[in-house]
Structure formats: C-alpha cells, structure tokens
Amino acid sequence: MSEILHHMxxxxxxxxxxxxxxTEVNGFVFVTGxxxxxxxxxxxPLPEGIEAQTRRVVENLKVVxxxxxxxxxxxxxxxxxxTEFExxxxxLNALWPSFFAPGKLPARTTVGVTALAVGALVEIDLVARRP
Incomplete structure (x- = not known):
C-alpha cells in the first residue's frame, strides 16, 4: 500500500x-469540496447565482x-x-456538461443540503485518477 500524499x-x-x-493514494486523488x-x-463577495458560483467552483477545482x-x-x-436544490x-445540469469533453462526463451525485460554508449555493468535491 502506498503512502498517502497530502497536497496544499x-x-x-x-x-x-x-x-x-x-489527498492521494495509489493513483487516486480526492479533492476537497x-x-x-x-x-x-x-x-x-461570492458571485451571484448558481451559474456564476458553479463556474467559480469549477475554476477552483481546476486550480487544485x-x-x-x-x-x-x-x-x-x-x-x-x-442549498437550493429544486x-x-x-x-446546474444545463451547465455541467460544458466543463467536460463530449461523452466524457464523470460519475456524479447531487445532493440538496440545508447550508454550506461561506453562504455558498454550491460546493463540489471530486475523485480523480492519475493516467
């Protein structure tokens, strides 16, 4: 078993x-929300609206x-x-495919929650794998 790497x-x-x-182990990378x-x-201030906040979150994920x-x-x-699922x-569904190559969407779960840190409308975490 490989040692767990912690990335900041x-x-x-x-x-x-x-x-x-x-964090990363055995080629899998777990990106914090x-x-x-x-x-x-x-x-x-946070961007206004779900589309703008989702774009900012995805940009942050890309930085990580x-x-x-x-x-x-x-x-x-x-x-x-x-936080406002309905x-x-x-x-979100209309915007989501624009971040990925056609036909290459990752598996996904979307959950409605009562609140998020910093008053955000959206938070996204990821699992990735090294090629």
Missing amino acids: IASGPRPVAPFSHA QMPTDPTAPDA LGGIGLTLADVTMARIYL RDYAA
Missing part, C-alpha cells in the same frame, strides 16, 4: 476549514487539479451539494 496548492483557494486541498470564493480575493498535474479529464466522480438543479 499555494495558488489554491484559502481553506474554509482545516483540510488538505487534496471547493467553494465559489476567489483565490486572489478570498474575502470578496492543475497544482498536482491533473485536469478535469482525469475526474472519475463528482459530488455536488446544492431551484438550481436544472440550471
């Missing part, structure tokens, strides 16, 4: 709790993945948390 990405979003941006905060201005030499093409599973689920 210098250019990544400021953590909202005590965690690593990602990212929020729609701006890594260059972590105290700035890029910091360890991976891309969205390496993602095998995504978990998405929505209102935002359709808009």
Whole structure:
C-alpha cells in the first residue's frame, strides 16, 4: 500500500476549514469540496447565482487539479451539494456538461443540503485518477 500524499496548492483557494486541498493514494486523488470564493480575493463577495458560483467552483477545482498535474479529464466522480436544490438543479445540469469533453462526463451525485460554508449555493468535491 502506498503512502498517502497530502497536497496544499499555494495558488489554491484559502481553506474554509482545516483540510488538505487534496489527498492521494495509489493513483487516486480526492479533492476537497471547493467553494465559489476567489483565490486572489478570498474575502470578496461570492458571485451571484448558481451559474456564476458553479463556474467559480469549477475554476477552483481546476486550480487544485492543475497544482498536482491533473485536469478535469482525469475526474472519475463528482459530488455536488446544492442549498437550493429544486431551484438550481436544472440550471446546474444545463451547465455541467460544458466543463467536460463530449461523452466524457464523470460519475456524479447531487445532493440538496440545508447550508454550506461561506453562504455558498454550491460546493463540489471530486475523485480523480492519475493516467
């Protein structure tokens, strides 16, 4: 069994709790749920609306993945948390495929939750695998 690697990405979003941006073992990478905060201005207001927040979250995920030499093409599973599930689920579904190559969507679970850190509408965590 391989040793677990703990990754903190210098250019990544400021953590909202005590965690690593990602951990890695045996070629699998587990990326902590990212929020729609701006890594260059972590105290700035969040983007407005589910589409803008989802884009920001995905950009943050790309920063973390890029910091360890991976891309969205390496993602095998995504978990998405929505505070306004009924209102935002359709808009999320319409936007989600635009982040991936056609026919290359990762497995996914989407869950409605009562609240998220920093008052976010969306949080996404990922599992990726090294090629």
